[in-house]
Amino acid sequence: MSGSLGRAAATAASALLRWGRGAGGGLRGPGVRAAGSGGSGSSEHLDALVKKDKVVVFLKGTPEQPQCGFSNAVVQILRLHGVHDYAAYNVLDDPQLRQGIKDYSNWPTIPQVYLNGEFVGGCDILLQMHQNGDLVEELKKLGIRSALLDDTKDQDSK
Numbered sequence: 001m002s003g004s005l006g007r008a009a010a011t012a013a014s015a016l017l018r019w020g021r022g023a024g025g026g027l028r029g030p031g032v033r034a035a036g037s038g039g040s041g042s043s044e045h046l047d048a049l050v051k052k053d054k055v056v057v058f059l060k061g062t063p064e065q066p067q068c069g070f071s072n073a074v075v076q077i078l079r080l081h082g083v084h085d086y087a088a089y090n091v092l093d094d095p096q097l098r099q100g101i102k103d104y105s106n107w108p109t110i111p112q113v114y115l116n117g118e119f120v121g122g123c124d125i126l127l128q129m130h131q132n133g134d135l136v137e138e139l140k141k142l143g144i145r146s147a148l149l150d151d152t153k154d155q156d157s158k
């Protein structure tokens, strides 16, 4: 984990990541739309975003190409648990989203993780939950079986 944490992601102008769903569309002219007016940083929009998928992350970069070690840590932890199907939004593509999610969550940094529409925390908290077993339990509540349980079972039964 510490190896991947420290590895700097390659730079690339990353398009909004995922899978058909994007944060806020590409309206990014200078000064376009104030937060709170229904734009990508508005609480209404963010409310919908975090509730649309069971697992939602706000990253710098994408799961494929994280642009910061902290965001990479979140991606790697989810990967360890076999969680690949999640919504990820790249705040580097959208300054309004970057500020809006901080205000919405009342949390000053990126990455941010939401489970079932509820704010969980950033990478430190996710790492802690990974280490103390809480993440397995929280995923279970969402109907997601952590891949780490399968690993453990294999080891125990051999």
Ligand SMILES: N[C@@H](CCC(=O)N[C@@H](CS)C(=O)NCC(=O)O)C(=O)O
Residues within 6 Å of the ligand: 060, 068, 070, 098, 108, 109, 110, 111, 121, 122, 123, 124, 125
């Ligand atoms: N300790 C934080 C690390 C994340 C962090 O410090 N993020 C910084 C640097 S990437 C950040 O988002 N700063 C504000 C910003 O860049 O908008 C966590 O647990 O998530």
Ligand code: FES
Residues within 6 Å of the ligand: 060, 067, 068, 069, 070
């Ligand atoms: S982008 Fe510099 S620490 Fe995250």
